[in-house]
Amino acid sequence: MRRTLLGCAVVAMYLAELCSAQEVHVPALVSAGNETAISTTGSGKATLYLSGPGISSKTEINLGEKFILHSEDVRNAGEYVTIVCTDVCRSAVFHVRPSKPAYLTFLVHPSRVPVGQGDAVSGVALPFDEFHNLVLDRVKVSFQSTAGDLRILSQSVLTQDGVGWFRAASGKSAGKLQIVATVDSLSSVRAVQQVASDPCNLRTKAHRTPKGVDIETEPVRDCSGNLVPDGTIVTFSAAGPGGRNTVDAPIKQGIARAHIQTPGSLVISAASGTVMGNEVRLGEQP
Amino acid sequence: MNQLFRIVVFVAVLVAGTISLKAADSSVKIQLDTNKSGPRAVESRTEQAIMRDYGTAWTMMARALEFNTIEPLEGSFVGAARTWLNDSVAGQQRAGLTSNYREQNHKLRVLFYAPEGDVIELRDTADFQLQIMDGAKVIYSEHVVRHYTVLMTPGADRWIVRQLQAHPEF
Numbered sequence: 001m002r003r004t005l006l007g008c009a010v011v012a013m014y015l016a017e018l019c020s021a022q023e024v025h026v027p028a029l030v031s032a033g034n035e036t037a038i039s040t041t042g043s044g045k046a047t048l049y050l051s052g053p054g055i056s057s058k059t060e061i062n063l064g065e066k067f068i069l070h071s072e073d074v075r076n077a078g079e080y081v082t083i084v085c086t087d088v089c090r091s092a093v094f095h096v097r098p099s100k101p102a103y104l105t106f107l108v109h110p111s112r113v114p115v116g117q118g119d120a121v122s123g124v125a126l127p128f129d130e131f132h133n134l135v136l137d138r139v140k141v142s143f144q145s146t147a148g149d150l151r152i153l154s155q156s157v158l159t160q161d162g163v164g165w166f167r168a169a170s171g172k173s174a175g176k177l178q179i180v181a182t183v184d185s186l187s188s189v190r191a192v193q194q195v196a197s198d199p200c201n202l203r204t205k206a207h208r209t210p211k212g213v214d215i216e217t218e219p220v221r222d223c224s225g226n227l228v229p230d231g232t233i234v235t236f237s238a239a240g241p242g243g244r245n246t247v248d249a250p251i252k253q254g255i256a257r258a259h260i261q262t263p264g265s266l267v268i269s270a271a272s273g274t275v276m277g278n279e280v281r282l283g284e285q286p
Numbered sequence: 287m288n289q290l291f292r293i294v295v296f297v298a299v300l301v302a303g304t305i306s307l308k309a310a311d312s313s314v315k316i317q318l319d320t321n322k323s324g325p326r327a328v329e330s331r332t333e334q335a336i337m338r339d340y341g342t343a344w345t346m347m348a349r350a351l352e353f354n355t356i357e358p359l360e361g362s363f364v365g366a367a368r369t370w371l372n373d374s375v376a377g378q379q380r381a382g383l384t385s386n387y388r389e390q391n392h393k394l395r396v397l398f399y400a401p402e403g404d405v406i407e408l409r410d411t412a413d414f415q416l417q418i419m420d421g422a423k424v425i426y427s428e429h430v431v432r433h434y435t436v437l438m439t440p441g442a443d444r445w446i447v448r449q450l451q452a453h454p455e456f
Binding site for chain 2: 029047049051053054055056057058076077078079081083085089091095097098107109110122124126128132133134136160161162163165167
């Protein structure tokens with residue numbers, strides 16, 4: 001009987017000690033970079049550990065006193081574990097959520113695009129707070145694109161899981177396409193170079209010289225009237241009694257030029273990509 | 287004799303390292319759901335690469351926080367994720383703490399895959415055994431379930447974690 005009573009007393013003392021052990025109270029949710037506090041119950045010395053994204057610390061504290069977490073302690077969004085140890089350790093978990101948008105990451109593709117292409121340009125905007133946490137609350141992102149004074153795109157979307165995006169056709173004119181993403185007072189600008197699309201038609205002219213035949217195209221344009229970029233290859237062919245001669249020439253300032261040394265009557269043609277030009281017939285050299 | 291002893295120690299460390307690497311790798315289980323991915327579809331090779339590289343990233347993160355060294359983070363993390371992991375390792379070094387992430391399970395779902403494939407956003411419901419040690423003393427040991435939003439971008443030969451952000455719930 002005495003033993004049983006003694007046993008009960010020991011258990012009661014143990015339970016009492018457990019019950020009187022420190023408790024840890026943490027904030028429910030903290031906004032990134034906002035000072036907050038952890039409170040404990042009990043009395044005496046203890047060790048407080050904080051483990052979270054970007055922080056691992058160990059501090060001696062007095063139980064019952066508030067422990068301040070400074071702005072820099074809670075700048076990263078995520079889960080924080082607070083552990084307070086005396087003879088036993090108690091823990092509590094709290095979360096830090098992203099603050100309001102302070103930066104905008106804006107990815108735009110491609111850097112060069114042919115005019116008149118459907119769904120050819122896309123952009124992705126991701127808002128981050130001042131501590132580089134991805135802002136997951138829905139925010140409105142406005143996308144606007146202009147070519148010169150002409151507005152090509154104006155679209156607003158709400159971010160979903162921290163992402164807002166668009167996809168659009170390229171414009172009609174070669175030149176710089178400026179695309180702006182805006183969230184509140186934040187904006188980010190990107191530029192896409194719109195270049196002429198494939199040649200729409202080829203007009204070729206040729207004339208004999210003492211040393212052969214000079215061939216050149218008229219200014220090569222796409223179907224929207226833009227000059228095809230320099231470097232685009234035009235293939236000239238000259239078919240005559242001696243066979244076929246072919247030469248590739250890059251376009252320079254809209255025009256491709258070539259020289260062919262083939263005697264006799266010739267049929268000259270030109271091609272670039274899938275476009276064939278007119279045929280030019282030259283008689284035999286007098 | 288001394289030379290022989292050094293060789294034996296070197297081989298032992300090498301074998302132990304290999305065993306530990308295999309153990310750590312096998313303890314990270316990854317599942318990836320690409321059913322609702324968009325606007326770009328995730329091709330099967332991309333899916334495999336993401337599972338492989340995300341798993342490697344967690345293995346390396348666990349190793350960095352267990353041994354308090356930032357070297358394992360090289361190549362798997364960049365940007366904000368790399369910064370906070372570096373800070374965590376430095377903080378642990380100062381405080382004499384280590385963290386062990388064991389028995390990891392990651393259920394990933396693709397939230398967004400950019401039209402040009404240059405960024406992917408994932409949601410990870412991760413569960414693992416987390417143990418925090420002060421020297422040799424275990425001060426925290428819990429089975430933890432965490433929800434992460436993850437941004438990964440393609441690098442030269444792998445996908446790299448750029449953002450790893452835990453949230454209370456989805």
